[in-house]
Amino acid sequence: MDLHCEAILDEYRENLPRFLEVKEEILSSLKSTFDEAGLLLAGLESRVKTESSLAGKLELKGQKYKTLADITDIIGLRIITFYIDDVDKVASAVERLFTVDWENSVDKRKVHEIDSFGYLSLHYICSRPDFPYRFEIQMRTVLQHAWANMNHDTGYKSGVEVPKRYLRNLSRLAGMLELVDEQFSLIRSELTDYRRKVQALVASGNLDEVPLDGDTFRSFLGLHPFNQLNRRIASVNQAEIQDVPLMNFMPVFKAMGCNTLGDITRIIKEYSEGAYQIACYQIGLTDLDIISSSIGPQNLCIAFILKRGGGRAGIKLMFDALNGPSESNESIAAFLVEQAQDLPFMNQ
Amino acid sequence: MEVKINKQDSNIIVEFIGRLDTPASVEASQAIEPVLADAGKTIILECKELSYISSSGLRIFLTIRKAAAAKGGKVIVRNITDDIRHVFMMTGFLNLFEIQ
Known part of the structure; x- marks a missing residue:
């Protein structure tokens, strides 16, 4: 590793306690925001990049980063929702809590061509006024999360050639999960409508029209x-x-x-x-x-x-x-x- | 009235012996305080030798149930006599407890 990368690693070591502290603060503010909004999540994960992981990144593309502040995923959080329409609700909460670096944030849900299926996730690069480093928040549904993990398991990023038929099957699965995600949301929205109608009937006293369930x-x-x-x-x-x-x-x-x-x-x-x-x-x-x-x-x-x-x-x-x-x-x-x-x- | 408290693994066994009437309930309320503090466990109310229960006694059972519910614990009422089962039924308490 060259001196430039060593300097970035030194800066990381020096600031590690603060990274850990800020990660907890971000986690806590996200949790309380979602609790207040009554948003039920499938998961909320967080981590501070380990020194060995950062060293690996610097070995591969160290020259891309001038300082540690150019690396936006030292702190990484992942918000996993049950429903696809909750990803947007979560995103809007994140936008209210932090400053989003729109230039570097990616909505991978929108990058697919009409005939391709694959990784769907919303990635925000965020910052806080009191902290000089940016952090990354990924948002996706539990099915997108499952797919991403399975896909990661194939090792496609490792450079090892994976037979095309496996990749094609993964792609088919992504398409199917996208449909399932939409159906879950549709069912929830229909159930909400049904409950509203029932509540209105109960309130109006038309109880003979309300089935017992x-x-x-x-x-x-x-x-x-x-x-x-x-x-x-x-x-x-x-x-x-x-x-x-x-x-x-x-x-x-x-x-x-x-x-x-x-x-x-x-x-x-x-x-x-x-x-x-x-x-x-x-x-x-x-x-x-x-x-x-x-x-x-x-x-x-x-x-x-x-x-x-x-x-x-x-x-x-x-x-x-x-x-x-x-x-x-x-x-x-x-x-x-x-x-x-x-x-x-x-x-x- | 005697209240015996024993801990077995993750269970707390509270044994009521005699008549749980109004005067006895004052003493029993104090006796169960350690149980309320540790109500996140499974609390077994052993009633094999409980011969009578008054409203004050029912309130003690209810207090234990509320503490357990608040702390994620569970209450099981064990070996109640037919007479006490009838009191539970007449007051609507039968639905509140798991009775074994």
């Missing part, structure tokens, strides 16, 4: 449909209500034949009295003054099943669905059937 049930729970019943039950003992997740009731309502959110609201209307009577009978003579918000839907389902003749087997199935299959659910079911037979709602 995980998304719609979650929106429905946002309307607190069991609150009135829970408050009525709590009033029996002036009990405190502990809010708990109620998503596990979705498959139970499905099994009870509910196809729309409208079906659930009808059950609430028709069986709330039965659910209340069960609660009065059970806790009315105790001093229990704490209940969970699942008591309302739980007793609604019990009242529905008993009234429809589902009996012990039906109640056991309900608890199996809610808490996992267990023999002890059988004894609970027997206990409930015995208790409920004298309650007024069963004889109406």
Whole structure:
């Protein structure tokens, strides 16, 4: 290595602690920006080039660099997204955080001809006003990342001749992954549209038009449909209500034949009295003054099943669905059937 | 009321013996403080010899559950009697815990 390259390496050694520090600062500012934006990433990688890697680079093309500041990838970061349209969101966040050297940044997504497929990635060369060296940020999807790694594995950069058929297969794969990336984004955008429509229907009260599924049930729970019943039950003992997740009731309502959110609201209307009577009978003579918000839907389902003749087997199935299959659910079911037979709602 | 705490590998076993009623709950709350501090583990609430639980007792179970949820831990309620299972069911607590 000549003196010029040795000088660059000396400068590197001298500044290595600062490079490591700045890399952590950049990483931390990126993380907090993405967290605030609610951007879910597949990965966020960072590294400071090792001395041996830098020496190798200088051996190969040392004369290209006048000083260490001409080498733009001493600090390198890679942001890996799940969705292709998130690459642009990430890029826009990077543009806000740092100064982008547009002349030296490359959008490899745009460099391909219409009939070629291959490495797709967005590379920004960035800088900060308080740090004299530039750094590189690469942004790509998880599929582009996988392809890039596989491609790198072939050693095409090493100068060793790789048979054309392997390169052609890699190129075909790149084309396929590009399509897959687009499809994932399309599915996400269609799902977002569906959720918006459902939320609008739920909010407008057109519940008979809303099919029952995980998304719609979650929106429905946002309307607190069991609150009135829970408050009525709590009033029996002036009990405190502990809010708990109620998503596990979705498959139970499905099994009870509910196809729309409208079906659930009808059950609430028709069986709330039965659910209340069960609660009065059970806790009315105790001093229990704490209940969970699942008591309302739980007793609604019990009242529905008993009234429809589902009996012990039906109640056991309900608890199996809610808490996992267990023999002890059988004894609970027997206990409930015995208790409920004298309650007024069963004889109406 | 007696509360015994044992650590086994990555599990914490909290054994409740006797009646977990309102007066006993004050003492039990203090006894479980080390468990709350270490709630990132699997916490097994052993109830084989728990003969009664009041609302205050349920609150203690809930406190442990909340601490575990906040720290990435897990709570398993083990060997509850039928009477206590009924209390859990009547209050809607049955859905809150993994019961073995």
